[in-house]
Amino acid sequence: xxxxEYLSPEGLRSDGRRPQELRxxxxxxxxxxxxxxxxxxxxxxxxxxxxxxxxxxxxxxSEAQHDKAFINCQFSMATFSTSERKKRPTxxxxxxxxxxALKKTFEAAILTDTYPHSKIDIFxxxxxxxxxxxxxxxxxxxxxxxxxxxxMKDYVCAxxxxxxxxxxxxxxxxxxxxxxxxxxxxGTLPKSGxxxxxxxxxxxxxxxxxxxxxxxxxxxxxxxxxxDTLIKKHLEKSxxx
Amino acid sequence: xxxxxxxxxxxxxKEFTLEAIQxxxxxxxxxxxxxxxxxxxxxxxxxxxxxxxIGETRxxxxxxxxxxxxxxxxxxxxxxxxxxxxSPMAAPNYDIGxxxxxxxxxxxxxxxxxxxxxxxxxxxxxxxxxxxWSIRVDIHILNDSGNITDCCVMASFCALKHxxxxxxxxxxxxxxxxxVSEREPVPLNIHHTPICITFGFLSEGNYxxxxxxxxxxxxxxxxxxxxxxxxxxxxxxxxxxxxxxxxEVVKCTKIAMTKVNELNKSINKxxxxxxxxxxxxxxxxxxxxxxxxxxxxxIDNIQTAANVQEDRKxxxxxxxxxxxxxxxxxxxxxEEPPVTEEEEPPKTKPRDKDTDEEEEVxxxxxxxxxxxxxxxxxxxxxxxxxxTSVNRNSNKETSGTRGRxxxxxx
Amino acid sequence: xxxxxxxxxxxxxxxxxxxFIKQILDEGYREDGRSHNxxxxxxxxxxxxxxxxxxxxxxxxxxxxxxxVKGELANPRAISPKDGFIVLNVEYSLVTGSEKLGxxxxxxxxxxxxxxxxxxxxxxxxxxxxxxxxxxxxxxKICWSLNVDVVVLSCDGPVIDACVLAAVSALKNATLPSVxxxxxxxxxxxxxxxxxxxxxxxxxxxxxxxxxEVSDTNIGVLVDPTDDEAQYCTGIVCIAxxxxxxxxxxxxxxxxxxxxxxxxxxxxxxxKQATILVKLIDNxxx
Numbered sequence: 001x002x003x004x005e006y007l008s009p010e011g012l013r014s015d016g017r018r019p020q021e022l023r024x025x026x027x028x029x030x031x032x033x034x035x036x037x038x039x040x041x042x043x044x045x046x047x048x049x050x051x052x053x054x055x056x057x058x059x060x061x062s063e064a065q066h067d068k069a070f071i072n073c074q075f076s077m078a079t080f081s082t083s084e085r086k087k088r089p090t091x092x093x094x095x096x097x098x099x100x101a102l103k104k105t106f107e108a109a110i111l112t113d114t115y116p117h118s119k120i121d122i123f124x125x126x127x128x129x130x131x132x133x134x135x136x137x138x139x140x141x142x143x144x145x146x147x148x149x150x151x152m153k154d155y156v157c158a159x160x161x162x163x164x165x166x167x168x169x170x171x172x173x174x175x176x177x178x179x180x181x182x183x184x185x186x187g188t189l190p191k192s193g194x195x196x197x198x199x200x201x202x203x204x205x206x207x208x209x210x211x212x213x214x215x216x217x218x219x220x221x222x223x224x225x226x227x228d229t230l231i232k233k234h235l236e237k238s239x240x241x
Numbered sequence: 242x243x244x245x246x247x248x249x250x251x252x253x254x255k256e257f258t259l260e261a262i263q264x265x266x267x268x269x270x271x272x273x274x275x276x277x278x279x280x281x282x283x284x285x286x287x288x289x290x291x292x293x294x295i296g297e298t299r300x301x302x303x304x305x306x307x308x309x310x311x312x313x314x315x316x317x318x319x320x321x322x323x324x325x326x327x328s329p330m331a332a333p334n335y336d337i338g339x340x341x342x343x344x345x346x347x348x349x350x351x352x353x354x355x356x357x358x359x360x361x362x363x364x365x366x367x368x369x370x371x372x373x374w375s376i377r378v379d380i381h382i383l384n385d386s387g388n389i390t391d392c393c394v395m396a397s398f399c400a401l402k403h404x405x406x407x408x409x410x411x412x413x414x415x416x417x418x419x420x421v422s423e424r425e426p427v428p429l430n431i432h433h434t435p436i437c438i439t440f441g442f443l444s445e446g447n448y449x450x451x452x453x454x455x456x457x458x459x460x461x462x463x464x465x466x467x468x469x470x471x472x473x474x475x476x477x478x479x480x481x482x483x484x485x486x487x488x489e490v491v492k493c494t495k496i497a498m499t500k501v502n503e504l505n506k507s508i509n510k511x512x513x514x515x516x517x518x519x520x521x522x523x524x525x526x527x528x529x530x531x532x533x534x535x536x537x538x539x540i541d542n543i544q545t546a547a548n549v550q551e552d553r554k555x556x557x558x559x560x561x562x563x564x565x566x567x568x569x570x571x572x573x574x575x576e577e578p579p580v581t582e583e584e585e586p587p588k589t590k591p592r593d594k595d596t597d598e599e600e601e602v603x604x605x606x607x608x609x610x611x612x613x614x615x616x617x618x619x620x621x622x623x624x625x626x627x628x629t630s631v632n633r634n635s636n637k638e639t640s641g642t643r644g645r646x647x648x649x650x651x
Numbered sequence: 652x653x654x655x656x657x658x659x660x661x662x663x664x665x666x667x668x669x670x671f672i673k674q675i676l677d678e679g680y681r682e683d684g685r686s687h688n689x690x691x692x693x694x695x696x697x698x699x700x701x702x703x704x705x706x707x708x709x710x711x712x713x714x715x716x717x718x719x720v721k722g723e724l725a726n727p728r729a730i731s732p733k734d735g736f737i738v739l740n741v742e743y744s745l746v747t748g749s750e751k752l753g754x755x756x757x758x759x760x761x762x763x764x765x766x767x768x769x770x771x772x773x774x775x776x777x778x779x780x781x782x783x784x785x786x787x788x789x790x791x792k793i794c795w796s797l798n799v800d801v802v803v804l805s806c807d808g809p810v811i812d813a814c815v816l817a818a819v820s821a822l823k824n825a826t827l828p829s830v831x832x833x834x835x836x837x838x839x840x841x842x843x844x845x846x847x848x849x850x851x852x853x854x855x856x857x858x859x860x861x862x863x864e865v866s867d868t869n870i871g872v873l874v875d876p877t878d879d880e881a882q883y884c885t886g887i888v889c890i891a892x893x894x895x896x897x898x899x900x901x902x903x904x905x906x907x908x909x910x911x912x913x914x915x916x917x918x919x920x921x922x923k924q925a926t927i928l929v930k931l932i933d934n935x936x937x
Contacts, residue, residue, distance in 0.1 A: 032805040033713055034878070035748060045701065049804060051746040074745045079800040080703035080719025084314070089742065089802075097348040100341055104481035108463065123745040125804070127717060128700050153484075182475075189484055194446075198465075198480035198490065203357050206473045206498060210491050217487060 006164045006179050014175060015044075022159070022171045022219060025139075025226050029147050029234045037148025041140035044173060045130035050140035052148040054120035063119055068112035070119045073103035075137065077126040083174075098134060105187055105197040106141065111151045120150060131173040132160040138187050138197060139223060146231055155227055158187035158197055159219035161212050163204070168215035186216035190224035193217065250459040258460050262448050268456055269296075274496060276452045279504065281399055281511035288426065289404030293396040296454065297386035300393050302400035303379045306407070308418065311366070311373040319365020320375040323350040325382070325393060332385040332455075346393050349477065350378075353394060353435040353468045357476035360401060364430035367409055367416045374406060376429070387454035390466055394437035395504070399512055404429055433470040435477075436504050438497040440465040442483040449493070451500065465490070467497040471505050672883045676871060677863050682879065683712075690856070690875040690924060695816065695935045697824040705825025709817040712877065713807030718799065718817035720825040724837055725796035727787065735786020735794035737775060737822075741767040741801040741814055749806060759878070761809050761887045761904060770902065771801070771815055774891050778853040778899045781822060785848050788830050793837050795827060808877045811889055815855040820932060823849055851893040853900065854928045856921040859884035860906040870907055874920060888914075890921040894929045 007013060017023070023044030032038035037052035055069055063070040075098040076090035088095075106122065122144070124137045138158035145152060160172045162181040169176060177183060182204035187197030195217075204212065258268065265273055277296030284290035289304030311318060325343040327335045354360050365374035378400060380393050405426035408419045441453035441461040450457055463483025468476040475494065664671045675682055685691070691712035700706035703719035710716075727734060742764045743749045743757025756764030775781075786795040799821065801814050826844035830837050859876035861884040863869075872888075873880055881887070886906010891899045898918060903909070 032715070032746070034805055034807065035746070038746070038805075047700075049744075049746050051748065053748050076745050078717070078719065078744075078802050079740075079798070080700060080706065080721055083702050085721040085723065085798055090745065093344060093348055093351075096341070096344050100345060101479070101481060104463075108482055108484050121748065123748065125744045125746045125802070127802075128702050130702075184478075192484070194484035194486055195480060195490060196484045198478060200475050200478035201352055201356055203470075203474040203476055204478075206469070206475060206494055209475060209494055210487075213487050213490065 006176060006181075007167060007169070011167075013169065015173060017171075019167050019169045020215065020219065022222055022226075023173070025223070025230075027140075027143055027227070027230045029143055029231070030238070035144075035148075037144040037146070037150070039140050039143035039147060041136060041143060043132065043136045043139070043171070045128060046132060046136045047127040048133075048136045048140040049125045049127060050137065050144040051123050052120065052141070052144040052150065053123075054148070055115040055118040055150070056121075058117065058119045064117050067116050069110070069115040069117075071103050071107050071110065071112065071122065072119060073099050073106065073122040073124070073141075075099040075102060075124045075126075077129060077133070081126045081129045098137075101134070101197065101199065102137065102141065105138065105156065106145070108196045109152050109154070109156045109189065110145065111153065114151055129174070131175075131177045132171060132185075134158070134185050134197075134199070135160045135171075135187070139227065143227060143231070154189035154191050155224050156187050156196060157190055157220040157223040157227065158185060159216055159223060160185045161216040161219065163208055163212055166208075168212050170215055170219040182212075184212050184216060186213060186220065188217055188220045190221055250456075254456070255460050258456055259443065262443055262450065262457070262460075267450070267454075269454060271452075273449065274451045274500070276500065276504070277454070279395075279507045281395070281508060283399065283403045283512060289400050291396055291399040291403050293392055293399060295388055295392045295395075295452065297384060298388055298392045299383040300389070300396040301381045301383055302393075302396035303381075304400045304404040305377045305379070306404070307375045307377070308367065308372050309375040311370065316370035317366045317373075318362045319373040321355055321360060321362055321365075322375070322377045323347050323354075323380065323397065324377065325350075325380045327382045327385075330384070331382045335382070335385065342389070346380075346390055349390060349437070349466060349468070349479065350380075350394065350397055352477040353437070354397070354401070357433075357435060357468075357474075359398075359431060359433050359435050359470075359476065361430050361432060367411060368414065371414075372416055376401070376404075376406075385455065387456075387458050388439050388452050391437045391439050391452065394435065394468065395508065398431075398434060398436070399508060401429055402431060402512055433472060433474070433476075434505055434508070435468045435470050436501045436508075437466055437468045438500045438504075440467070440493050440496075442485070446483045446485045446489060449489075451496065465493055467494060469494070469497050469501045471501060473498060668879065669883065672879050676861065676873070676880065676883060679871075681873065683877065687871065687873050688920060691877075693816070693928070693931060695820055695931055697820050697935055703821075704827060705821045705823075707817045707820035707824060709813045709820070711813050711875070713805060714810050714813050715804040716801060716810060716813040716817045717804055718801045718814075718821040720821045721798045721800070722825070722827045723796045723798065724788075724793055724830070724839075727791060727794040731783075732791035733787050734783035736796040737772075737781060737783070737786075737799060738796060739768060739772040739775060739799045739801070739818065741771060741803070743803045743806065747803055747806045749803075757803070759806050759809070760881055762811060764803075767801075767811060767814060770811065770889075770900075771818060774815065774853045774855070774900050775799075775818065775822075778891070778893055779850055780819065780852045781847055781849055788837065789832050793830070793832065797822070797825070806878065808875070808881050809857045809859070809887055809889075812855045812857050812875065815853060815891070816928060816932075819852045819854070820935070822847060823852070823932070823936060851895055851897070853891045853893055854925045855889055855891045855900075856917075856924045858888045858890075858917050858920075860886045860888060860909065862907045870909060870913055872913065872917060874924075888917055890917055892918075892921045892925040894925065896922050896925065 005014065007019070011018065013019065026042045028040040030038060031040055032051055035051040035053055038050065040049050058064045058070060074090065075095050077086055077095065079086045079089050110120065122141055124141060126133055135158040138156055142156045159170055160177065161184045162169050162172055162176060162179065164179065164181045172183070182200065182202040184204060185197065185199045186195060188195050261268060267273070271277070280294045282292045292299065292301045309320065325346045327340065327343055329335050329337055355362065365376065367373055378397050380396060382389060405428055407421060407426050408424040410417050410419070439452060441450040441457060442448065442463040442465065443461060446463065453461060464481055466479045470476060672682065681687065694710040696708045698706060699708060700719055704722050705720035706718060708717045725736060747757060749757035749759055758764055786797065788794055799818055801818055803810050803814070826846055828839050828841050829843045829845060830839050856874065859873045859881050861871045873884065876884060884906065887904050889902040893899050
């Protein structure tokens, strides 16, 4: 859209943020008592609920692995979450693909060899989608896994980045996601700086890749600080009550 | 893939493969960054039908075009569908029907072509809001010997490049779709060449492989799929199952760039795309001539391969193979190619003459096939500087043209 | 909240949950300290999802239900050219973990998502909450089709109360843009938004019924059961009452036979609960 200004001449985005500024992140942990771990994460207007069940017995013998846990991840979006009503909440190709990608990410992050022959179920539901669905889902799942007490290598923090007018922009909202620039979603283990989730959509020139990737990783470090603070606050509260 | 029927790998096989890779050796003798032999065969008869083999992995892609009503939300956009159909003969653990593998490949193809605007869907519009082209790419996995993703992406791209849709004239609100017999079909509007490079990772990202084979895939822990084009743009990238440092990711993109250039050269070679030549169809040549050109190029390549491979017993095998390959679509597999008395359409003769000189391929000199075979055989095994003659009309033996072409023998 | 805090009780609860519940209920107590006639506290939030035309989130104890309303333009049916559509759909989100029970769309002991959809659709239509003729823009040509999607986010006992409350609040909260017909084509102006014209609305209360022994004459009736209590009870009674205290729906599924006195008691309780919920809705809508 030519008339839609993604980055104003002063360097501000459409919602008044600076290019490297993240949206306001708030989180409610352990809100669902039925699940072993649950988290409700809100990043700007994107709202996600993640719940974790497990580790528990496998439901099918084919899922049992002798040396590690089987991770089952399912991603779904509520029909009213997007501005155009989504006819199929789950089961369509993009949801299945996201489920598979999230599963692979957390297989790399969770210490699966501590629970052989068992299964960990991860469920994510998008209640309102305003850009960066996958990144916010990853953050929510991390919080839910921590709440469930499942051992992991590190937090998995994710952000989405794009490149507009040669400036990398972090934590995209709906319009910026559909903007002209390429979209890169990167999820990292903050302490070691290793990348566990990487997805690039639309054309990104190889010369720009390093710049964009670095910005994404800086964004992840900031997300990590926020999530860490939130977890510690929640712990204090739950110990006192 | 159906986990319960996944062919299990024994511990010794696994350890052997791992140790070999740790010493930077691969089971088939390739280096860590090498691709297996890539072979692309566009169908000589049907446009949009391409067979791609990487090593032993075979994938066939077919493109179909149909005129449909566009989606109400996007009245000026055409439709593009990818459909990956695994065949149970491809691998023991394949089932008929969709699985997570097919879904992953389909989504990758969507991202490569649709979201990176490789094929411009707006160019598929005929009349906004009423008629658009719906392009459907069916990908059949015939044999899975590792690295299905790269093969599927290459096959889809080649098929889309090879595809020709009927010519359409629009006058106001009325569109006429001309049948192939009236007007030459036109190619699709493809802006850039997305090529996928698969990297396999072992043991926490310490070891890297390009183009994993089936044995290597069983021990891999993670994959990185990078789809790039020759303009150095990353169309899409996907990392799964492994944690990598960002320098490693950048290194992989650089390796991918070189590989993409190599593979692009192969594609151009096999698809007959010449950077300075005009588009074949714009010359107004008939489909038959295009067929002949394509088969020549293939045969050229087989020949050069034959020259290089010194352990080939005799040239007869190669030629029979070539002739059989080309025949397999039109005729059933036979020991010797059948003799037909059909004449080539006379109007194409002069063109053959011109293009003959361009390509430096002279045509046969013999009366019937058996002797023809013998003379070709001599040509190859002698391996002198003599221009090796190959029967251009290998799918249609003609006695008439043979006589003419005898004079052209160098 | 557990009734007893001693470690032995907690261990017993962990090892034999069914037996624990049975013993508590047979004594006439409830696990969270309520009386058999008390409901859990209800929280209602409306308009929190901006992507939907109308939304509501209801929380009753451990149950959490979200509802979104989205309007679409559609062609009315030939047999009823003056009527629009209200299409309701209830599903248990994957996050409830209820897909293990095997029903498509999830479910819990008494209600699967399909049965909830059907019941709530019936109640909304039969109580004439929204006059379908008001959804018509041009007779026979264009009308509104409201898609009401109820998503159960966490499930602690039969969720039908929460679902009905969420659906009703979301519809009351919904705003639709105004539409004008210009030369056969609808022109939607997003600037003006109007609330829907709503009439009397239904409110549901559910009761779990159980009997100590088959030969017992007394029936234990629990208002607003939790998941554990529902597992123990064999039947459920759901009573829908409109905001002006008229009975609009009565459903009894399974369980021991009830006398008309028992039913009357339940209806009275449902009416009282309805007044409380009406106040809640009015306060929230302001």
